[in-house]
Each structure stands twice: as structure tokens, then as C-alpha cells.
Amino acid sequence: MVRAFVLLALGGPDPPAPPGPAPPGPAPCRVLYARAFGTPPGSPPATGGPPRQRLRRKEQLLAVARQVASQCRLLQSSSGCPSSPQLPQLPDEPMSLQDAPGGLFQLPPGDPFPERVTVTWLSVLALAFALVCDPQENLSLAEITLRRLAPRLLASLRLLGPGADVLLRPETADLLLDRLLPHGQMLFLNERFLQAMDREMGIKASR
């Protein structure tokens, strides 16, 4: 079962900006969109009421985002490649992310979820996508699911452009997740099934 999906901005030192005031410091890692699928099992009963529960959920997701950002930075520095150059133009078809940096890591019980979870992540330029899974989950399928979610989100929310669709159009992300990861259920979809699904959603088919 997938416990949560997180779309984050990696933050860290920004690339040199076009003329304008320089950012004051390294940008923080931010959760741009997140979806939790139910309260994680093993959570202590609601002490402090709904506001505390909500706060706990938001902090758990932020903790995941920070870990992903940190792992991503470490991976990029170990492979010695500089941050990828800008894409020449916004792709409007789902692009293949075969070579996008990604990885797997585990978070121990209590930090931040009550039970152990495994996180699989994928990064594209200054963004990252992550799935928080139960430890015994099929991680191969999780990676496939992420590689399908990412390009579709990139295209539908125009994540590589200058806008803020990701913040202002949550229903777009919701609808995509409802098809590819309904209620946190990963699906064994072959390519044709995926095409059929894309057709239903109105997404242009990839080559």
C-alpha cells in the first residue's frame, strides 16, 4: 500500500537567476503537492485533537520531502554531474524519464511515521516525486508507477514552466492520481492499458 505521494521542489542553492535581486539564501525544500491515503497504521490515538493530527500529517510529509531532497543532492554529487541544463522547450508529450536520477531509502519507525516505510523517489530538474510505501511493497512496481506519474504531472501541471499551476490546480493532480494510483493502490498496467487510460484522461499518447 502506498501511504503517501509527495511532489516537492528540491530547494538548495538556486542556479544563477536572470537579472534581478539574488535570493537571500538557499531556497528551502517545499512540498508543492501531497496526498496521504489514510492515517498511517500504528499512529497514536488522537491526542490534541484534529489540529494536531493535521499538523502531524503535514510535518510527516515535509520530513519525507527533506529526506528526498537530501538523498537527491547526495546522489547528484556522487555521480559528479552538475545540475542538468534547462530543457530547450516544454515537452507537451509524456517524456521518458529512464535516465532521471532516483533511488530508494528507508525511514525508521518513529521518524517520521509510526512504522517503518520505504520511500522511492525520482527527480527532474529542480523537482522530485516520491512514493511512501509499506516495507513489503513491490518496489519495482512503485518505481514504474512513479515513472508514469511524473511525466504526466509535468505535462498537465506545466511544472517546468514559470506558472504556479501545481498550487492552483490541485484537482488536476488529484484526477491523475485517481487513475494511476487510486486510493494509494498501485496498478499493474501494461503499455496499452496505460494508453487507454491516457485516452480517457485526454492526454496525448506518447510515441
Next chain:
Amino acid sequence: MFTAAAESFLKQAREIQEEELRRFVSRVAALLQGPELGPEAVDCLQRLHLTVAATKYPRKLDGKFVELLQTVLCSSKCPEQIQVLCAAILREMSPCNDLILSCDEIQDTKLLSLVSSVLLAQGNKKAEVSAVGQRIVKVLERRLPEGQSAQYLLPVLSNVISLSPESLTEEQTNVVSRKMADWLRYASIQQGVAQPSGGFFSNPRTRQPGPVTEVDGAVATDFFTVLSVGQYYTQDQWLNVQAFSMLRNWLLSYGGKGLKTPNSDDKSGMDRSVMSVVSTTSTSSRLLPPKERLREKAFEYCQRLIEQSNRRPLKKDDGDLQKACLIEAVTIMDIICKQDSSYMYRAASFLKILHGRICGDATYARALLPIAQFFLNHSKMAAVDSDAIYKHLFTDIPAQLFHNPSLAFEFVQFCKDNSQLFTETSSIFRQSFPNLFKFLAWNSPPLISEFVDLLPFLLDAGTAIEIFHLLLDLPCLTAALDIQLRSTALPTSERAASDPAVKPATCLEAFRHPLYKSMFQYLLRTKSAPEDAPERLIPLRQLLGSLASSPRVVQCAETVPVLLELFFRVVAEFADGPLINQLVVLLLQRSDQLYEIPAFKDDVYRVLSSQLVMLCKLHPALIVELSKEILEFSGTVSNIQNKEAIFTHVVWAIGEYMSVSYDKRCTVEQINRFFETLEAMLFEITQLRPLASTSSYAPRAISVLMATLTKLAARSQDLIPRVSMFLSKMRTFVQSPAVTSVYCEEDLEEILIRATELMNLLKMPSVAQFVFTPPVDVASTRFQREVNDSLPFALRIVTHLLEPAPGCMPG
């Protein structure tokens, strides 16, 4: 990018004040209650969502408005986009107290799924999870009305059982099990049809759909599965996909005896005393109870998937799915066999054949893990010899595929899940630990915490020494693996063995050079092989120095101190005297033989020196037993510069433990011998040479030398005059211009104060003796426990006693 526009929106959303929000909410309420829900309503809801989501503290929305959101969500004439937005806002606010939502009356399956997503986010205070579960099953039980599809409901059910499997009664699980068996086994094998576009000119006669195909284009040979391909899909085919996707969870929760949570270990299948070797026939399957029938269909499905994964897919990405299906199928078979051991024989032979098929293919490596797990769980009952499987897994896979981060992660998880295997000394698992460290050497950041969990299982008296060397050489291993990879990537023509007479110009050449080849082979070994002469690797370490600044090597080096500390902590629990002695000797030896990364060496020295102290505490007699090695180490002047931390702690340990109260064999001769060596060292570093420049040494080293000499003198009192004279010369040393230009003022002052205090202490030999050599059972007072802090404290007290400042008599 996290753009300027996005930053600005976020900031605005956070800064909206309560009053402004209230006005906005009433505007939204008016829009929602209006006749048409158009783009303006969408826009407002989107902004409202951002406002609610942007802050960590909850935004208070009017109770009536929250109710309105729920009403709009459930209203049938509301456009889908608005419904989804309302659900998103409600979820973002969850858990909320003002929820009146209920799924009981909802007929539309899509809406039911959406409403469930809100209910399941409430934290289950009011048993919402169970209510949702009940409703879903109720809807599934009956025939769905036209146009409604169960495909929206299965994922909800899956979520329900992962959150709270007790939500469903046994009767309900039977209902669903029966349906799942049908969906898995009897989906149509004809392709679906395109939805007719309608319109006046559309042709009502649609083309006859053909049969579904396999991933390689051949016509489907058997029942429909997730690896079946078609242009359009029918409803029952969608249900087939969904049913398989949730199958594992379902079987874990409800497949065994009684209800279990997905995470608990299901051993109920093992209770069956009857093991049938003859496979169960399926002729009477219709008469099987639902649980057993589902099990049978699931098993057949998994077998078919495994066969289908043998086909070469037309689309490359389907290959990835095939592998994921393979892994899932093997895992489900494992679960089925745990729940019903009569499947064992069929499964075991089937999986053995599968293993034979894929074990040579590196792209299938991840699937080897669940296969090995199956045989670990069942080989005794299946009476299959699976040693070859484990051998291949542990010997070949890490050596060839250490650079695959996903495989590395899963492999290490596999080891952690089966950690009890490593405790058996002669087992292939235990013997392969050098191979396992390759995963860590190459993929340090994600795997370091996993290895912290795994290391204790690999460590025992037989492996401790080899692992000690391995940890210290871990960054070398990274460098060597890099060279191995690059060498394998070379075309064969360039891989000629180098001329033995010519020294290799690059590391890559050295890989095949006879001089270095065996060293590389040792470092890259796949099996445990204790090395008698660790200095054998010195030339290799020097050669690899050119890679010492490579980022991957540096990342690996950063993990070593953590692992070293853990290593000693674990070893301390079982090490006996001889092993401790061996470790100390090696510690001193290896301090000269470390990979040349400056930060790495400093960190390692820091850890080794504090662990040395720990070992001395465990086995104080080692000072006497290893007096030769310790004398040699503490008598080498270059050690004070190069390995100051270790030197300082060694000297401290001498002062502390070279005493008859720790080891009866400590003789006056030995004390004198140590005294002379250390005195010579102190002389060497405090000597004022008139014409040569003075080099600076760590003030800490000077202090500890003085203190240790004093301690030794307290035990062999003939030495007291020598020490006192030496200490009195420290004033000259500290005040000489050659020295003041090289050391800082505070340090010199400290040295002088310390020298004075020690001299004063020696004026009262019996007090000195007490402070420095207490009977062992009193040794646990505060004065003795800390290395550097307590001694000055004690000395200060004594100084006060000897030279009381006016008006400062201790009470």
C-alpha cells in the same frame, strides 16, 4: 521549478487574514448556491484550497460552509471538477469535526470513491473506515446499475483493508473473495470496443474486436491477465487488473486462518499436518469454499504470469512490467504456500525451473530475491536442494550488480529480513559478507542506515578482524569497484594484460598488471578470506590515491566512522582478552596504513583513539601484555604530529593502566622502561634548539605526557626527582621566545599551570599515589572516569590545598 510566481502565491495565501478569508468564503458560498457552477466557482475553490493548504495551523472555516461543501460534493448535477475540488478542500482540512458526509446513500460508484477518500482521511475516530468498508461490500454484493462500474470501488476496498482489516466480517470477505476469483479467472479474452462517438453520421456498426494478444503480439493462449494486450478494454478486464493489483494484500489479510493484519506473520498455513504431494485438481473447484477457490485461481494466475514473462515484449516498457509481475507472482505464491502447504510441491518445482531460466540474465536480478525467499521459507517442506540458488545469489549478484541502486537496496533488505541466516558460521550467507559491503561502498547515502542495522549480525569472534580491515578499507573498495567497472566497459581489444616490466601508468592499467592484480582480487573478493599480512595492500592503496577525491569515494569515507564506532560497540560485547589485544595491535598498525583522504584519516583517528580507551577499560592488562607494541608506538616522535589523537590516548592509557593494581605482572622495570621512553619524547618535543626553528606540537600531547610521567613516578617513587626537575624546566620552555612565537598564549599558560600543579602534587607523594593509582574498586569515582577533565580538577583541588589563596580556604 519552484518559481517566483509560486512563491508569491504561497506567501499571499499564508498572509490572508481571518476577516478577508471570511468574506471570501461567503462569496464562494454564494457562488456555490447559485444556479450555474462555472469557471468563477472553480477559480474561487482553487484559491480557497491553496489558502487552506498553505498553513500548518488549520484555517477556521464556517461550519455552515463546510456543510455546503459536502452538499455540493454529493450533488449529482455538479460538474466533476467542482466535486473533486470540494473533496480536495475537505481532505486538506481533515480531520474535521463538522463532517456530515456519509457514504450510505450514495449509488454512483465514482462519487462513492470520492466521498470515501474524504472519509478515510478522518483518522478513524468514528469508525469511518469500517463504515466505508461495509458500504463498498454492500454495493459490490448486488448487481450494479447500468453505467456504474465496480472498478472505482476496488481501490477503496484495498485502502480500507490496509488501514483496518477488521472492518470486514468473514461473510463479507467471502463475498468479495468469490468475486475476485471470477474477475481473476474469467475476464473476457476479446478486446473491448471503442465507445461509439454518436452523432448523425456515425456508423453504428463497430468493427468486430479481435482477441487480446500477449505482449509479444501473439494471440492470447489462455485466460486474461495484466500482461494481456488490447486496443480497448472491457469492464471485466479492468476489474481483472484491479483484482490482481490488490491480491497480495487481500491474501495476507484474509487468506489465512482467521483475520490477520497485513503486517503480521501468517503462520497459520504451517499448522496443517497433512501435506499433499499430489497437486490439487480443479475439477471440483466450484464446490470449494470462497477462500480456497480464490487461492486456487490466484495460484493459476501467478503461474500464467510467470509463463507470460518469458515472452519478448514489443514495447520496451512492458519488459519492466513483466519483471514487476514476476516478482509479485512469486511473492503471492509464497504467501499461498504458507497458507496452504498442499501447493508446495507444484510451486517449488515451478520456481526452480523459473530460477534456471532467469539466473543468467542480469535484468532479472531483482526477481531472484523473492525466489530465494520462497526457498528459504519452504525448502525443508518441499525437499528441494536450494543451496545452488543461495550460492548464485550471494556470490555472483553483488559482484556484478553492486552499481544498481534498486537491487542494492532490496538485496540489503533481504539480508535484514533474514538476519538469522548470518549467525551460522559456515553458511554461504555469512561467508559472503565482503560481497555485501560492495553495495555499501558504491551506494553509501541510502544504505548506511541499513548497514548499521545489518552489521551486528555479521560480527563475531571469527569475522571481527577481517571486518575491521574491511571497514578501514571501504573507500578503497569504492575506488577499486570504479576501476573494475571502467575496465569491464573497455572493448576487449584494449584489455590486453600489461607488460610486467613496465610500471602501470594509470589505475586502469594497474587492474590487469601482474603486480597489482592479486591485490585487486583480494580487495574485490566475494568470500571471506582473513588476510595474514594486511600490509600487502599498501601499494594498492597508494595507487588508488588518485581517486581519493572522487565524490563517490568521499561519500563512502564519510560512512566509515559511524560503522567503526558501531563495530567496536558490538565487539565489546563478546570480545575476550586475546581478541582485544589483536585489535589494539592492528589498530596501531593500521594507523599507518590508511587511504589518503585527509578528513577521512582525521575522523578515523578520532574514533580509533576513543575506542582504544574503551578497549583498555575492558581489558586493562593489555598495556602490560602489549608493552612492546605500545612502547614502540609511543616512542615514535612522528606519531605525535601525524596521529596526535591516537598518540595522546595511548599515552593516557599508559598512565592510567600501567599499574600493579590492574595487572600483577606490571614490574618496576616495565614502569621505568615506559618512563624513559616517554621522558625522551617529552624532551624531544620541548627541546629548545638555538639555531633551528621550533616546530609546534599539540599542547594536549605535551600535557598528557607530563601527566603520565607524573603518574608513573607516583608508582615508582625513585623517578620523582627526575620528573620534578623536568617539570620545573617547563617554565623556561614556556617563556622562551622561540616557543611563544609558535604556540598561542592560552595553550602555554595551560601547560605551565599543569606543570606547576603536577609538581606540587609530587611534593606529597602519598596523595599523588592515591589520586593516580587508586585501588581498582574505588576506580569508578568521578576523578578517574573522564580522561581530560577530571585530572585538572583534581590537581586544582590539591593546588588549593598546598597554596591556599587568601580567603579561599575550602570549607
